[in-house]
Amino acid sequence: MSISLKRARAIFVKDYKEFSRNYAISIILVFPILFAFLFRSAGSALPGAIGFLLNTSLVILTSLAQACLIAEEKERNTLRSLMLTPATTLDVLIGKSSLVFVMSAVVLAISTYILGYEPANIGTFTAAIILSIILYTAAGTICGLFSKTVLEASLSILPVAFIFTGAPWGAVLAKDYPVFKVLDFMPSSQLVHLLGLGDTGYTTGDVLKPLLIILAWTVVLTVVSVVLYVRRLKDE
Amino acid sequence: MQFQPMYEGGELFLPEIEFNMTPGQPVGIITDLKRKQLVMNQLAEHAGFYLFRVQQGEYMRLTVEELITFLIHVSERKEHAASLMEYFALKEERKVKIKDLSPSKRVYVTLLRVFFAYQPALVLEEPYFYLEEQDRRQFKRILDDLSREKQLLILTSNLEDALISCDVIYRLNGSGFHPLDIRDSEEDKQDVHKQDEPNITLQKISTKRNDKVILFNPPEIDFIESVEGSILVHVGGENYDCALTLTELEQRLLNFGFFRCHRSYIVNLQKVREIITWTKNSYSLRLNTSQDAVVPLSRSKLQELKTLLNI
Structure with missing residues (x-):
């Protein structure tokens, strides 16, 4: 399957224009920044604020935007029409995902700055965020593929929001119910671990383990979303 | 295909x-x-x-x-x-x-x-x-x-x-x-045989449907088409088989204001509402009937129709 930058860029530009004029959806770009202001005024009373902020933003911004972009095309039958053009599956997915990626990266950077969070290691922090954005984009793609309309897409995000953002808290229950230890392997829990590392006194293992788990999630979800995309569109 | x-x-x-x-x-x-x-x-x-x-x-x-x-x-x-x-x-x-x-x-x-x-x-x-x-x-x-x-x-x-x-x-x-059959065919002008005079007195067109013989007054008929050799008489959106050929029907219906607008169509001119021009060479007649019916009009017949209608 060939990838053409020209076609992917055309899809990027088209989606950018559509998205920026759809105020009902593009308003979600503001939420992470609003949250950041809220948490900043709370000050140091909330030690886990950055983890909560990033995990929620990744779902309501990254996943939701991607799901809505895909569902809207499905709703209007333009996705099927796109498949009849020379644009390949990867062109379409890359075009859409890169738009969501750029938006998420910019908004997350701004809200991290507003919150005043300073990562222990800027390299690991960036890597973790980049992987997470890709991961949540893939999750959004899957949600979009299972919904027929934009409305359905925004609802299908709820389970994702529940499982992914709830996981770090669920892990607290692990003391009483060992089953919940599984939740510790969710990418959101791992991201919280990474963010919680102090300036000093962490080993390479402390950094590497969360990163590797997030990477594994990213690879699996990306592959699943591409396979599902190809299969779902053939069925219709 | x-x-x-x-x-x-x-x-x-x-x-x-x-x-x-x-x-x-x-x-x-x-x-x-x-x-x-x-x-x-x-x-x-x-x-x-x-x-x-x-x-x-x-x-x-x-x-x-x-x-x-x-x-x-x-x-x-x-x-x-x-x-x-x-x-x-x-x-x-x-x-x-x-x-x-x-x-x-x-x-x-x-x-x-x-x-x-x-x-x-x-x-x-x-x-x-x-x-x-x-x-x-x-x-x-x-x-x-x-x-x-x-x-x-x-x-x-x-x-x-x-x-x-x-x-x-x-x-x-x-x-x-x-x-x-919508082709335009100028070469297909059939020789018109002079029919016997008494035929004009015969006013009803007999058709068959579900083994019943149904007789129509010519003014009731919207148009008649020939589909793969069989003749269909269209009346009020329904069609009925007819045993006569188009040429025979044309002869009989000439005096009732019918017009052979195409090799396979005869139309009741009383019911024509509009002459549609698609391109220089293709025309249709829209009928003024309950169902929106359109009948093709041969290029060669257009002139004839115009003189008939004094346009």
């Missing part, structure tokens, strides 16, 4: 169909909604067909120019948006968002997707149904240009729509898949 037969409830719903598609000769199939879907679904399984379905939506928030630019890029065409906009006659709507266009224009813009298709065959479902007269003409022009290089198949439930741009038309319904 070949289609598999399909059965529904033990009855043959879609017969085995076979016809040829060549560039420069658009094919039209007149059929109902369900058969249209079945035909489309079979076509979707082949590569090499660009299917335009009636449900096709459009990116509502783009302007017309942005949409055309996007389609050019995504289909890797070399044209410039500006020159194409001129070709599509959309210069005035350049900066208008798709959602702000009139319904007819919006469908027209959506239909332009077929222009960018790289597939050798284009299949369109009801392309003219939602278009206003002006947009119809524009889109017919674009389809005419496209059909020079591509095979074109139009699925519609309306004879009039099929007549606009198809050279070969088939009718697909419960009784099977039959070609309609």
Whole structure:
């Protein structure tokens, strides 16, 4: 399957224009920044604020935007029409995902700055965020593929929001119910671990383990979303 | 082009169909909604067909120019948006968002997707149904240009729509898949035999339906067509078989204001409402009946009709 930058860029530009004029959806770009202001005024009373902020933003911004972009095309039958053009599956997915990626990266950077969070290691922090954005984009793609309309897409995000953002808290229950230890392997829990590392006194293992788990999630979800995309569109 | 037969409830719903598609000769199939879907679904399984379905939506928030630019890029065409906009006659709507266009224009813009298709065959479902007269003409022009290089198949439930741009038309319904005879043929002027005078006194046209003989007064009849050798008399939207030939009927009905407008059609001139001009060489007559009926008019017969009607 060939990838053409020209076609992917055309899809990027088209989606950018559509998205920026759809105020009902593009308003979600503001939420992470609003949250950041809220948490900043709370000050140091909330030690886990950055983890909560990033995990929620990744779902309501990254996943939701991607799901809505895909569902809207499905709703209007333009996705099927796109498949009849020379644009390949990867062109379409890359075009859409890169738009969501750029938006998420910019908004997350701004809200991290507003919150005043300073990562222990800027390299690991960036890597973790980049992987997470890709991961949540893939999750959004899957949600979009299972919904027929934009409305359905925004609802299908709820389970994702529940499982992914709830996981770090669920892990607290692990003391009483060992089953919940599984939740510790969710990418959101791992991201919280990474963010919680102090300036000093962490080993390479402390950094590497969360990163590797997030990477594994990213690879699996990306592959699943591409396979599902190809299969779902053939069925219709 | 070949289609598999399909059965529904033990009855043959879609017969085995076979016809040829060549560039420069658009094919039209007149059929109902369900058969249209079945035909489309079979076509979707082949590569090499660009299917335009009636449900096709459009990116509502783009302007017309942005949409055309996007389609050019995504289909890797070399044209410039500006020159194409001129070709599509959309210069005035350049900066208008798709959602702000009139319904007819919006469908027209959506239909332009077929222009960018790289597939050798284009299949369109009801392309003219939602278009206003002006947009119809524009889109017919674009389809005419496209059909020079591509095979074109139009699925519609309306004879009039099929007549606009198809050279070969088939009718697909419960009784099977039959070609309609719409060709213009000047060479086919049959010698008119002088019939006996007494025939004029015979006023009723006898037809058969479900083994019953039904007699019609000539003024009741809308038009008569010949389909694959059998003569169908259309009255109030229904059709009835008739045993006479078109030439015989023409003789009998001449004095009742009937006119042989085409090799396979006789029309009741009292019921003609409109002469439709598609191009310089193709015409139709629209009838003033309860159901919107359209009858082809041969180029060679146009002059005759004009003198008859004193136009």
